[in-house]
Amino acid sequence: MIRIAPETAADGWEIEYLLDTAFAPGRTALSSYRLREGVEPVGALCLTARDNDAMAALAGCIRFWPVQAGGRKALLLGPVATHPTRQGEGIGAMLILESLDRAVDLGWGACILVGDEPYYQRFGFARADFLRFPPPTNPKRVLAKALAPGGLDGVAGDVVRWQGS
Numbered sequence: 001m002i003r004i005a006p007e008t009a010a011d012g013w014e015i016e017y018l019l020d021t022a023f024a025p026g027r028t029a030l031s032s033y034r035l036r037e038g039v040e041p042v043g044a045l046c047l048t049a050r051d052n053d054a055m056a057a058l059a060g061c062i063r064f065w066p067v068q069a070g071g072r073k074a075l076l077l078g079p080v081a082t083h084p085t086r087q088g089e090g091i092g093a094m095l096i097l098e099s100l101d102r103a104v105d106l107g108w109g110a111c112i113l114v115g116d117e118p119y120y121q122r123f124g125f126a127r128a129d130f131l132r133f134p135p136p137t138n139p140k141r142v143l144a145k146a147l148a149p150g151g152l153d154g155v156a157g158d159v160v161r162w163q164g165s
Helices: 009-022 025-029 031-036 091-105 117-123
Strands: 002-006 047-051 058-069 072-082 110-114 142-146 157-161
Touching: 002 091, 009 058, 009 072, 031 058, 031 072, 031 157, 047 091, 058 091, 058 110, 072 091, 091 117, 117 142
Parallel strands: 072 110
Antiparallel strands: 002 047, 047 058, 058 072, 058 157, 110 142
C-alpha cells in the first residue's frame, strides 16, 4: 500500500537523490529550473509516496511552483519522479491525481508543465501553443490544463518566474 504525504524538510536529501536517479545529472540546467530559482514551491502540493512502512524508502515525489503564464498566476508541475525500480506501479499517476485534486481545492485556476503529451493527456493536459516557455524548451512539450472553469481563458504569452507573494 502506498502512502502519499506532504513533503517535509527531512525528505529533502532523499528527494534530491531520487531526482538525480530518475533524471540526468544535468536536470538543473533545464529552463524550468530557471523559473524555480529563488521561488518557494507550493508546499501544500509537494508530495511524497512511500510504502506504508514508516521506514520505507522514497518511491516517488512531485513538486509544484507558482509562475506567471501569460500575465496570470499558474502552477508549474514538476518535477514528478518515480524511483526506477518502482516504475509501472502507478505511483506517478497517484501523485499527479492527488496533487491536482489538492490544487483545485486550494483554488488554483491553471497548471502548466513541460512533458510528454501522450503521458499527461490522460490527466487532462494538452499542448499549450498559446504559451511561450523559456528556451531551449521544445514548444511541443509545453502542456496546460485548466483546474477551474475558465482557468485558461485569455491566457497567452510568456511563462516567467513568479514575482508575486
